[in-house]
Amino acid sequence: MENKDHLKQYTIPQLLQWRVKTSGDKVALREKEFGVWNSYSWNQYYNFVRKAGLGLRKIGLGKGDCIAIISDNIPEVLYMAIGAQSVGGISAGLYQTSLPHEIGSILEYLGVSIVFCSDQEQVDKVVEVRDKIPNVKKVIYEDPRGMRGYRTDDWFMFIDDLYKLGEEAHQEAPDLFDALVDEGKPDDVCHMCLTSGTTGLPKGAMLTHRNYINMGIQITKVDPLEETDEYLSFLPFAWIGEQMNSFGVAMATGISVNFPESVETNMEDLKEIGPHFMFGAPRIYETIRSQIWLKIDESYWLNRVLYNYFMKVGEAVAQYRMSGRKLPIKLGLLAWLGKQIIFRPLVNQIGMLRLRRAYTGGAALGPELFTFYQAIGVNLKQIYGQTEIVGIAYMHRDGDVRPDTVGKPLPGTECRISEEGEILSQSDSVTIGYYKMPDKTEELLEGGWLHSGDAGYIDENGHLVVIDRLSDVMHNKDGEMFSPMFLENRLKFSPYIKEAVIFGDKRAYVAALINVDPIVVGKWAEDRGISFSTFMDLSSQPEVAELVHGEVKKINKTAEKPHFRIRRFAILYKLLDVDDGELTKTGKIRRKFVREKYNDLYQSLYDETINEKKVEAFYQYQDGQTTTVETTIRFYTMEEVQ
Numbered sequence: 001m002e003n004k005d006h007l008k009q010y011t012i013p014q015l016l017q018w019r020v021k022t023s024g025d026k027v028a029l030r031e032k033e034f035g036v037w038n039s040y041s042w043n044q045y046y047n048f049v050r051k052a053g054l055g056l057r058k059i060g061l062g063k064g065d066c067i068a069i070i071s072d073n074i075p076e077v078l079y080m081a082i083g084a085q086s087v088g089g090i091s092a093g094l095y096q097t098s099l100p101h102e103i104g105s106i107l108e109y110l111g112v113s114i115v116f117c118s119d120q121e122q123v124d125k126v127v128e129v130r131d132k133i134p135n136v137k138k139v140i141y142e143d144p145r146g147m148r149g150y151r152t153d154d155w156f157m158f159i160d161d162l163y164k165l166g167e168e169a170h171q172e173a174p175d176l177f178d179a180l181v182d183e184g185k186p187d188d189v190c191h192m193c194l195t196s197g198t199t200g201l202p203k204g205a206m207l208t209h210r211n212y213i214n215m216g217i218q219i220t221k222v223d224p225l226e227e228t229d230e231y232l233s234f235l236p237f238a239w240i241g242e243q244m245n246s247f248g249v250a251m252a253t254g255i256s257v258n259f260p261e262s263v264e265t266n267m268e269d270l271k272e273i274g275p276h277f278m279f280g281a282p283r284i285y286e287t288i289r290s291q292i293w294l295k296i297d298e299s300y301w302l303n304r305v306l307y308n309y310f311m312k313v314g315e316a317v318a319q320y321r322m323s324g325r326k327l328p329i330k331l332g333l334l335a336w337l338g339k340q341i342i343f344r345p346l347v348n349q350i351g352m353l354r355l356r357r358a359y360t361g362g363a364a365l366g367p368e369l370f371t372f373y374q375a376i377g378v379n380l381k382q383i384y385g386q387t388e389i390v391g392i393a394y395m396h397r398d399g400d401v402r403p404d405t406v407g408k409p410l411p412g413t414e415c416r417i418s419e420e421g422e423i424l425s426q427s428d429s430v431t432i433g434y435y436k437m438p439d440k441t442e443e444l445l446e447g448g449w450l451h452s453g454d455a456g457y458i459d460e461n462g463h464l465v466v467i468d469r470l471s472d473v474m475h476n477k478d479g480e481m482f483s484p485m486f487l488e489n490r491l492k493f494s495p496y497i498k499e500a501v502i503f504g505d506k507r508a509y510v511a512a513l514i515n516v517d518p519i520v521v522g523k524w525a526e527d528r529g530i531s532f533s534t535f536m537d538l539s540s541q542p543e544v545a546e547l548v549h550g551e552v553k554k555i556n557k558t559a560e561k562p563h564f565r566i567r568r569f570a571i572l573y574k575l576l577d578v579d580d581g582e583l584t585k586t587g588k589i590r591r592k593f594v595r596e597k598y599n600d601l602y603q604s605l606y607d608e609t610i611n612e613k614k615v616e617a618f619y620q621y622q623d624g625q626t627t628t629v630e631t632t633i634r635f636y637t638m639e640e641v642q
Contacts (some may be wrong), residue, residue: 007251008217012190012251014182019251026040026227028069028074028257029257030256030258031074040514045075045079049082050086051163052159053085054083054176054177055163056084060113063088063090065094066111066113067092068092068094068110068116069090069092069115069237070096072263073260074142074259077116080140092112092192092204093191094244096236096238101109102201104129105137110204110435113136113137114139115138116140117614118142119143125491139157141158167326188508191247192200192207194389195388196527203434205375207390211428211430212248212251213252214242214412215541216252220249220253223356224252227254227625230273231250231254231275233245233259233260234291239585241279241361241586247388255276271350274351274353275357277360278355280367281587285358288350290519298523303342310342310343314335317331317332322401322403323401356379357381357398359382359383359395360382378552381396382396388444388450390429392410393463394407395410400610406465408463409424410463412465413427413429414426416449417457421467430445455468470482476507478507485504488501488512491512496551497551500593502566503595509565511566511605514548514571515572521547525538535575536573536631539573540634544571552566567637568608571633582597601613601633604633610635612635615632
């Protein structure tokens with residue numbers, strides 16, 4: 001295997017330059033527009049980056065200045081980010097789902113001088129907070145639709161006009177851009193990656209070129225990639241999970257990055273590309289699994305019988321595959337048969353037939369879900385890291401996948417566990433700190449180690465086991481410790497449960513607020529003639545409560561210790577949502593916020609004299625209008641497990 005450590009001497013723009021010299025005509029990027037995939041070579045990629053970089057310099061982006069990117073996944077995201085980095089600037093990604101006041105606060109905090117938006121929707125958010133961001137010199141947009149009213153204001157600029165400026169600058173001084181790129185140093189800050197913000201507004205982690213490129217090199221030492229491999233870019237660019245692939249892995253390996261037509265067509269475009277590897281948050285894999293179960297539920301009875309039989313075979317095979325053991329001949333033959341008649345067509349339908357490896361991270365994933373994917377032939381593996389170490393520092397190896405762990409450190413990564421049980425790491429991918437937050441930086445990097453904030457331990461096999469956030473680990477009133485995240489993931493493996501929030505810190509027992517899955521449970525209800533009109537209506541059906549009761553009962557029966565069992569639960573009348581502040585942008589529960597928002601329900605979970613409570617809830621119609629309705633929340637007490 002080729003040693004790529006020498007690539008760490010480059011910056012990201014310098015590595016792009018190197019790719020042009022070594023494989024300039026190879027496809028670097030593809031974008032789907034109007035149903036057609038358009039390809040761009042490394043040469044074309046570099047030309048767009050040059051035009052963007054020189055254009056940004058022409059309109060006032062100086063060394064150390066920041067450009068914020070609020071955009072769907074399109075090639076221009078990379079052109080603008082790497083273009084800015086090429087001329088000494090720093091890029092930063094903001095989530096497309098961010099509200100105007102959040103955007104205003106982040107732009108102000110980062111001192112952003114230029115904003116790039118993909119379309120009118122994002123431009124309008126910036127316009128709404130214009131008076132709070134005096135440092136912003138220009139707002140550049142990619143899609144001109146709906147922008148006619150802004151064209152008379154020179155605060156706004158169409159990206160094609162920026163490219164023209166950049167091309168003019170290149171004609172005037174043909175050697176200027178390469179000279180600016182050469183000035184870059186691997187340890188220069190190139191991107192501000194925002195943390196997920198579980199406890200408030202995000203912090204800007206200052207990441208260097210070396211941070212990203214080192215991560216891309218080290219992961220491919222464990223799982224090599226070929227230059228001919230394909231990757232589909234569908235994760236939000238603001239998340240480290242996307243940056244580590246489009247900046248780090250793509251530049252280190254020369255793979256092709258593919259951009260879907262829209263957020264809505266992600267899964268369809270996935271099938272067309274057939275990527276060789278993919279990375280996604282647990283929620284993506286949970287959604288795909290739910291879709292698979294729906295397909296099986298709606299298929300002919302023979303398909304269901306065969307699926308259920310071969311799923312048991314697949315689960316047995318998964319235990320051998322994950323541990324690297326050789327399959328017995330009979331089991332191997334059954335596995336081959338199941339693959340041909342059930343799993344190969346199924347995996348092909350979801351676009352994962354060419355996948356050699358799939359990764360998940362950003363939040364914990366239940367062990368059962370790993371076994372499920374391994375059983376159908378998808379090599380799903382856990383990774384662990386955080387924004388401050390470029391997303392990946394630990395991962396499973398092929399043939400050594402242990403669903404209750406996150407694997408071993410990447411090459412070049414050191415791990416130790418503090419006296420308090422906190423996971424500490426060192427590597428060339430560790431951030432230099434948080435922007436304008438010296439106190440937080442000191443806490444983060446105390447003693448020269450990256451402090452994760454997560455509790456964990458290293459098991460007898462050298463694997464890292466993550467328990468939960470240090471701040472989230474709970475103890476009941478008797479001082480017995482339990483992980484709410486672990487219990488939530490056990491609940492979410494049920495196809496009927498979309499989200500769960502576990503409580504019980506300093507309490508007599510564990511309790512839960514549960515969201516049912518509207519698609520799976522909706523189909524289940526329709527099949528049984530249970531009528532409902534809204535999610536709120538569906539959630540309040542007694543038959544649905546009985547269904548969830550059965551799922552909680554299964555979890556309790558398999559609980560390792562009595563204090564892990566859920567004593568009381570209620571079904572929430574609305575889905576937990578990012579826009580309502582209940583989840584972070586990456587889908588993590590903001591536990592403290594949820595408890596405070598639904599405090600009446602939380603208190604009632606711990607008052608066993610209360611069986612139901614009437615609450616006022618907001619209901620939003622399809623046209624966006626809202627109204628207040630009264631609904632009844634019922635509380636269910638689980639029977640003791642014998």
